[in-house]
Amino acid sequence: MKSVEQHVADVLALINDPEPTELDLLQAHGTVLAEAVVSPVSLPGFDNSSMDGYAVHAADLSSAAPDTPVRLPVVADIPAGDPSPTAVLPGMCARIMTGAPMPSGADAVVPVEWTDGGTARVTVDRPVKVGNAVRRAGDDVTEGTTVLRPGARIGPGEMGVLAAVGRRSVPVYPRPRVMVLSTGEELVEPGRPLGPGQIWESNSFMIAAAARDVGCEVHRHGFVGDDPETVLDTLEGLLVRADIVVTTGGVSMGAYDVVKEVLTRQGTVEFTQVAMQPGKPQGFGTVGPDRTPIVTLPGNPVSAFVSFQIFVRPALRRLRGLAPDPLPSTRAVLTAPVTSPEGRRSFLRGVLEESPHGPSAGATVAPALHQGSHQLSALAGANAFVVVPEEVTELAAGASVQVLRLPEPA
Numbered sequence: 125m126k127s128v129e130q131h132v133a134d135v136l137a138l139i140n141d142p143e144p145t146e147l148d149l150l151q152a153h154g155t156v157l158a159e160a161v162v163s164p165v166s167l168p169g170f171d172n173s174s175m176d177g178y179a180v181h182a183a184d185l186s187s188a189a190p191d192t193p194v195r196l197p198v199v200a201d202i203p204a205g206d207p208s209p210t211a212v213l214p215g216m217c218a219r220i221m222t223g224a225p226m227p228s229g230a231d232a233v234v235p236v237e238w239t240d241g242g243t244a245r246v247t248v249d250r251p252v253k254v255g256n257a258v259r260r261a262g263d264d265v266t267e268g269t270t271v272l273r274p275g276a277r278i279g280p281g282e283m284g285v286l287a288a289v290g291r292r293s294v295p296v297y298p299r300p301r302v303m304v305l306s307t308g309e310e311l312v313e314p315g316r317p318l319g320p321g322q323i324w325e326s327n328s329f330m331i332a333a334a335a336r337d338v339g340c341e342v343h344r345h346g347f348v349g350d351d352p353e354t355v356l357d358t359l360e361g362l363l364v365r366a367d368i369v370v371t372t373g374g375v376s377m378g379a380y381d382v383v384k385e386v387l388t389r390q391g392t393v394e395f396t397q398v399a400m401q402p403g404k405p406q407g408f409g410t411v412g413p414d415r416t417p418i419v420t421l422p423g424n425p426v427s428a429f430v431s432f433q434i435f436v437r438p439a440l441r442r443l444r445g446l447a448p449d450p451l452p453s454t455r456a457v458l459t460a461p462v463t464s465p466e467g468r469r470s471f472l473r474g475v476l477e478e479s480p481h482g483p484s485a486g487a488t489v490a491p492a493l494h495q496g497s498h499q500l501s502a503l504a505g506a507n508a509f510v511v512v513p514e515e516v517t518e519l520a521a522g523a524s525v526q527v528l529r530l531p532e533p534a
């Protein structure tokens with residue numbers, strides 16, 4: 125059987141480097157920056173007040189005290205946005221608002237709370253240091269500096285700095301478009317009545333959610349039955365809207381394993397067995413004239429989920445312009461014994477509990493009671509996979525194990 129590492133590498137090799145595109149700032153939220161952003165300006169662009177108060181010459185207030193307050197004439201009123209505030213001469217002051225440009229001459233701001241709030245003359249009863257409540261030009265960003273590097277993910281803070289340096293659009297790797305398709309004659313859309321032998325379709329919802337959590341734009345096509353021509357036509361119709369296609373079901377050894385049947389005929393998709401549990405039957409390749417990558421996951425729901433996290437997630441990260449990292453790994457102590465088939469690496473679902481004193485300090489992992497690849501209830505609530513190596517068939521409670529953390533919902 126093929127190793128997990130080899131299959132991870134094969135799926136990743138399907139993915140070409142993504143092409144950057146210029147997106148409007150708000151649309152770029154959650155995408156990855158393709159080029160460095162250099163600020164064309166300094167921030168702040170001019171010296172300005174950080175408080176509502178009075179712009180003064182600090183030296184005028186050196187003797188100010190409750191017993192000997194200093195009174196200064198107020199010669200101007202400077203709101204934020206004032207294009208050319210009047211200069212302030214020694215012995216005078218100007219009322220100034222937060223964010224308003226400092227008038228020339230003044231070297232400090234007295235907060236309004238230290239004064240009687242006068243508008244023609246103001247009384248101040250304490251001294252002020254030079255530079256008090258003044259935000260200097262360039263003390264945030266100096267013109268010509270790189271504010272964001274390529275690879276930065278555009279979250280709220282990045283969005284803020286981009287707008288602040290005047291960017292309306294940015295070169296980014298757009299969110300990859302993932303098409304999710306399930307197959308199976310037994311499937312029924314949730315919300316519709318079930319007939320005998322039928323089940324509600326769940327894989328495409330689950331995989332769509334997992335792909336969205338990687339930051340992709342997902343189209344859930346839903347599902348098709350086991351008719352080969354319909355499957356092929358549906359796939360071809362989906363390609364124009366997809367950077368990658370993920371299917372579930374129809375890849376094993378059965379008489380109606382339609383995905384395997386139609387894609388084997390195409391000759392561009394390879395079906396294989398990977399030495400893991402769950403998730404043994406796998407397929408990967410390209411489809412259509414543009415050689416769109418396709419990953420065909422097994423139909424058992426837990427198998428599809430595990431396979432997505434191990435093989436598809438790194439590929440989607442690369443498509444997004446991120447490093448194709450695997451799930452983050454840590455170690456923890458098993459709270460209950462587990463078993464695993466010889467020669468296959470198990471990814472058991474579990475609940476990882478980490479100490480507030482850090483990941484290495486007394487983390488435990490409780491394996492879910494139900495580890496069948498159809499047992500979805502144990503997947504809901506799991507936050508980690510317990511990894512049992514190929515050569516190990518059982519582990520006792522108390523054993524130290526490798527644990528992969530599952531992504532938090534976006």
Ligand SMILES: Nc1nc2c(c(=O)[nH]1)N[C@H]1C(S)=C(S)[C@@H](COP(=O)(O)OP(=O)(O)OC[C@H]3O[C@@H](n4cnc5c(N)ncnc54)[C@H](O)[C@@H]3O)O[C@H]1N2
Nearest residue numbers: 306308325326327373374375376377381404422423424427
């Ligand atoms: N003779 C063998 N049989 C099977 C083998 C094998 O090696 N030899 N492998 C087993 C393993 S392991 C897996 S995993 C499954 C994978 O089978 P398929 O990918 O062909 O999946 P299906 O047969 O279509 O479905 C399997 C199972 O999952 C349910 N299913 C499928 N799609 C959905 C969906 N969208 N939502 C909810 N549930 C779904 C389906 O009803 C089946 O119960 O093969 C084993 N068999």
Ligand code: MOO
Nearest residue numbers: 402403404427497
């Ligand atoms: O490999 Mo299957 O995925 O065990 O159920």
